[in-house]
Amino acid sequence: MIRVTDAQKNYGDFAALDDVSIEIPSGSLTALLGPSGSGKSTLLRSIAGLETLDQGVVEIEGRDVTNVPPQRRGIGFVFQHYAAFKHMTVRDNVAFGLTIRKRPRAEIDRKVDDLLEIVGLGGFHKRFPSQLSGGQRQRMALARALAVDPEVLLLDEPFGALDAKVRTDLRTWLRRLHDEVHVTTVLVTHDQTEALDVADRIAVMNKGQIEQVGTPVELYERPANDFVMSFLGEVADLGGRLIRPHDITLERDRSRAEALRASDSPPVIGATIRRVVPLGFEVRVDLAGDGEAGDFSAQLTRAETAGLKLQPGEKVFAVVAQQVSVLETDPALAI
Numbered sequence: 001m002i003r004v005t006d007a008q009k010n011y012g013d014f015a016a017l018d019d020v021s022i023e024i025p026s027g028s029l030t031a032l033l034g035p036s037g038s039g040k041s042t043l044l045r046s047i048a049g050l051e052t053l054d055q056g057v058v059e060i061e062g063r064d065v066t067n068v069p070p071q072r073r074g075i076g077f078v079f080q081h082y083a084a085f086k087h088m089t090v091r092d093n094v095a096f097g098l099t100i101r102k103r104p105r106a107e108i109d110r111k112v113d114d115l116l117e118i119v120g121l122g123g124f125h126k127r128f129p130s131q132l133s134g135g136q137r138q139r140m141a142l143a144r145a146l147a148v149d150p151e152v153l154l155l156d157e158p159f160g161a162l163d164a165k166v167r168t169d170l171r172t173w174l175r176r177l178h179d180e181v182h183v184t185t186v187l188v189t190h191d192q193t194e195a196l197d198v199a200d201r202i203a204v205m206n207k208g209q210i211e212q213v214g215t216p217v218e219l220y221e222r223p224a225n226d227f228v229m230s231f232l233g234e235v236a237d238l239g240g241r242l243i244r245p246h247d248i249t250l251e252r253d254r255s256r257a258e259a260l261r262a263s264d265s266p267p268v269i270g271a272t273i274r275r276v277v278p279l280g281f282e283v284r285v286d287l288a289g290d291g292e293a294g295d296f297s298a299q300l301t302r303a304e305t306a307g308l309k310l311q312p313g314e315k316v317f318a319v320v321a322q323q324v325s326v327l328e329t330d331p332a333l334a335i
């Protein structure tokens with residue numbers, strides 16, 4: 001387990017980490033998710049020993065490493081822009097950590113072969129970094145980080161500089177890699193889809209603090225507050241309450257809408273259809289709410305939309321029959 005207790009990191013008056021405590025279970029793939037400047041990288045770099053905390057303790061597998069230099073913490077680190085040794089082959093880049101540890105040549109060769117196979121670069125030994133694509137370079141970086149058998153793998157937006165398609169492929173690949181090697185992994189990302197897709201657990205950060213930690217399902221279905229709820233997916237503001245667009249049902253008839261309404265849901269809102277936007281499997285309906293209610297969107301299946309024959313300009317009634325809502329209890333007790 002990685003355990004960070006009461007971590008504080010200030011830059012002048014500004015707290016990049018404000019009394020942060022988190023436990024990251026051994027063997028998990030945990031994402032640190034949050035907007036730019038929320039402190040994700042600072043927390044990751046503090047675990048790595050690349051930042052010195054003003055206060056607090058970092059433990060890795062029961063060992064207090066707060067004052068241990070990065071190279072003795074048993075970690076592997078991959079940055080967004082991986083600094084490969086340009087003059088060295090892929091083989092030598094991956095072997096680097098083992099070479100400086102003076103491991104026997106045969107052991108290094110065996111290990112490099114295995115790792116290049118695992119990261120899908122089997123046979124690329126003799127290439128130079130300039131002869132690899134961005135995605136291949138990041139996979140080489142992961143192989144290099146894994147070569148020294150780290151207890152912990154720390155990834156700071158490792159796919160951030162790559163285009164969308166390669167990013168998606170690589171995160172699927174990272175998930176498979178993790179299932180194979182099981183090394184405790186912490187991934188910094190500002191992309192909620194990436195976190196939901198790849199992580200076992202997500203810690204949502206905001207303004208130097210952790211808002212909530214849980215599995216993707218726990219966070220999505222039982223967000224601790226409005227920040228977590230809106231950061232993890234689309235939300236519609238329905239009479240001052242945040243609702244997921246697919247929890248909104250549309251009806252032609254007010255009395256039918258009233259009959260469907262759950263007891264703790266916001267009141268039924270009359271609205272005019274602005275646009276009906278097909279999104280593949282689902283359809284987004286953009287609506288202008290009556291009176292004080294502003295604009296919001298509902299997400300329906302194609303079948304529901306077809307059944308209602310929704311057209312722009314027409315009047316509908318929006319109701320929440322069941323909903324995801326913010327937890328009212330202490331989030332720590334609920335997960």
Ligand SMILES: Nc1ncnc2c1ncn2[C@@H]1O[C@H](COP(=O)(O)OP(=O)(O)OP(=O)(O)O)[C@@H](O)[C@H]1O
Nearest residue numbers: 011015016034035036037038039040041042043190
């Ligand atoms: N060396 C530094 N000096 C002053 N302020 C810093 C320093 N490093 C980080 N900060 C500030 O601390 C805050 C947290 O930074 P951090 O890099 O941890 O955020 P982040 O959540 O990783 O954001 P991003 O996704 O943009 O990298 C930011 O407001 C940043 O400007």
